[in-house]
Amino acid sequence: MDEELRDQINSLIIRLRQGDSDAEKALYDRYVPRIQFYVCRNVWSSDVKDIEDLVWDIWLKLRTWFMRNSIEASEKSVVSNLVRSACRGQARKDKREIAYGEEPYRAIFTAQGNDQDENKEPLLPVLTELIRKRFLCDNGNVNVYEKEKIFEARFKNILSKCLRRRSETQKKVIHLRFYEEYTFNEIAIMLGVATERAWQICNEALMRLNQCFGRYNIRSVGDLL
C-alpha cells in the first residue's frame, strides 16, 4: 500500500474512533465490496443472503479492529490477512464450507458438467447479484427498476461497442468460454490451437475490454450509473 493511501485510510480510522459517520461510511464503502468478493470466492453458500450475513460479521470484526489499530507501514497486507482469518473463523463457526488450501472447486457458471454439488450456487451469479445490489439499491428515493434498466442498457451498449473492436478470434473464444461454457481444452481443440493459447486469447480479450471501458470513462461498475 502506498504511503498516501495508507495516510488517507488511517485518517479515516481516526475519525471513525471520534464517531464520524462519514468516515465510517467511507471505510465501509472501501472494504465491504472487497470482503464480499473475497467471501464469494472462498466460501460456499446457498444464497446471497448467506454471503451478506457473513460479510456483515466480518465487517464488524474489521471495524472493531480499526477502533484499536491503525495500518502501520511495516504491516504488509494487514487488512486482507485480518479478513482472511475472520472469514475462516466465522465460516467454521457457522459450519460453512470454505476453500482454503484444499481449494474445493466452485464452478463459475453452473454446476452442470462439474463434479460439484448441484445445490451449491456457482460463483458468477452470486458475484454479479451482489454487485448489482450494491449499485442499484443504495438510494431509497431512486426508482430502482428504472435505474437498473439504464444500468444494464448502458453496460450492454458499451460492451457491444467494445466487443466490435475485438478480433473475430477473440470474440469467438469469449463467446465459447463465457456463454457456451466450453472449457479452454475444448475451445483449443475447436480452434486448432494449444490450450494455453486459447486461454491467452481469452485473457487478452478480457483485458482489452476493460481498457476499452476506460475509453468511455468507465473504470468501475459504479461508473455505469
Next chain:
Amino acid sequence: MNCDEFEKYVLNYLTDRDFDPELKHKMEEHYFECDNCFNSLELATATIGVIHSEGVDNLLQYSGGKEIQEKLSELLDEQEDTYPIPNDLELLVKKLSMVKSMNRSPGDLTLSQDPLLGARMFGAERGVEESIYMLGEGISIDLEPPKDGYLTILLYDDANNLKLLFPENATDDTFVKGGEKKQFEIVAAEPLGKQYLKAFWTTDQLMVPDKIDFGDESAICSAIKTFLNSISALDDDEWMVFEKEFEVVKE
C-alpha cells in the same frame, strides 16, 4: 504482486479451478490495497456476467430499443466513438485496386543484411524513409517486431495501385517472433515514380494466407480490404506500421 501481474491473472482468479493458491492469496492481498485493480476485477466479473447471460452475438446486435437509446445518447453524447480511424488506412481502402504488372516473382523475397534499415524498423521512430532506387535494384527491409505477432506488407503507388507483398503464398507463415529480426528484399519495379511500402505488425492474425486464393486478384483485393478494416478497429498497442517511401527511376 504488482498491478501488471494482477491483470495477468484475473481470468485465472475468476475461472480457474487449478489456480495456484499462493498466487490467489497474493491477488487477494493486492485487491484489498489497490483500488484500480479491484475496480477492474469487478468490471471483468460484471462483463463475464453480461456475456454469460446474453452471448457475444446478441451483444453485437444490441441496440436497447428507442427509449433506452435516447437516454443513453444523453449519457454517452460526448463519449461516442472516440476511436480514430487512421486517415491513411481509409485512403488506402478508397484507393484499392490491384497492381497488374509489378514484375515481381515470389523468389524476390530473400535475406538481406542491411543493418541501416533494420535499425529503423518498428523502433521508437515510426518515420517515413525516402530513397531512390533504379529499376531492378534490390530494396532491403529488415523488420524487428516488438513482440510476437503477425506481419503483412503492402505496396502502393501514386497511380493508386495496391499490392500485397507478404504473404504471397497460401503456405507463407506470417507469424513473427518478438525481438527477432525478419528480413526481406524486394526488387524496385514499375511503375516509375513514388512507391510506398507499409509493413503492418498486428497482435492477431488478420491476414490468413491459407484462406486466400492467391491466383484470384479479386480474392486478394478482398483480403486486403478486410485486413485494413480490421486494423482500424484495433487498439493502438495491437498494431504498428512501418512506412517506407521510395522513388523508382530508370537507370
